[in-house]
Amino acid sequence: MLSIQRAESDADLRCVEELFWEYLQWGHAKLVEEYGIDLDIELLHQECMQNLDKFSPPHGSLLLARDGARATGVACMRRLGEGIGEIKRMYVREAYRGQGIGRALLRQLLEDARTSGYRAVRLDSARFMKEAHALYHSEGFSDIKPYPGSEVPEEFQKHWFFMEKGLE
Numbered sequence: 001m002l003s004i005q006r007a008e009s010d011a012d013l014r015c016v017e018e019l020f021w022e023y024l025q026w027g028h029a030k031l032v033e034e035y036g037i038d039l040d041i042e043l044l045h046q047e048c049m050q051n052l053d054k055f056s057p058p059h060g061s062l063l064l065a066r067d068g069a070r071a072t073g074v075a076c077m078r079r080l081g082e083g084i085g086e087i088k089r090m091y092v093r094e095a096y097r098g099q100g101i102g103r104a105l106l107r108q109l110l111e112d113a114r115t116s117g118y119r120a121v122r123l124d125s126a127r128f129m130k131e132a133h134a135l136y137h138s139e140g141f142s143d144i145k146p147y148p149g150s151e152v153p154e155e156f157q158k159h160w161f162f163m164e165k166g167l168e
Helices: 010-035 041-050 101-115 130-138 154-159
Strands: 002-006 061-067 070-081 084-092 120-126 142-144 160-166
Touching: 002 101, 010 041, 010 061, 010 070, 010 084, 010 120, 010 154, 061 101, 070 101, 084 101, 101 120, 101 130, 120 130, 130 160, 154 160
Parallel strands: 084 120
Antiparallel strands: 002 061, 061 070, 070 084, 120 160, 142 160
């Protein structure tokens, strides 16, 4: 049975760490294959785990999706600027894709954004993530130009989509 919960316990954070690593490995392989972009994913993973506090309430959110005891997905939100949140590292394990888990995570993040008082939520997504783009568009996100504060280096932005959804 699917549940979405806040990642708070040490066991939850171990699941987050594992899912972040899977996400980075999956995304890195696609970035190399599609665009020839080779990143130091071990360093990125270490930085992600050292900076989890940016996903803490009241301005952030760190969610786990579970099917019973098994962690199936992760999604995060951080404060990007005054009145603006940013969705980061949304990932569903391959075996669980197509079951509505990504949509459930996204909807919970949007609810958390409203609760945090955000007027809008932004995100960036590599161009090869076509299923994610369809999900975001179906939930009311619109394409925008790269935005200040995005973690995507300028030289890679041509391989990314940037999106925004107003919450008011």
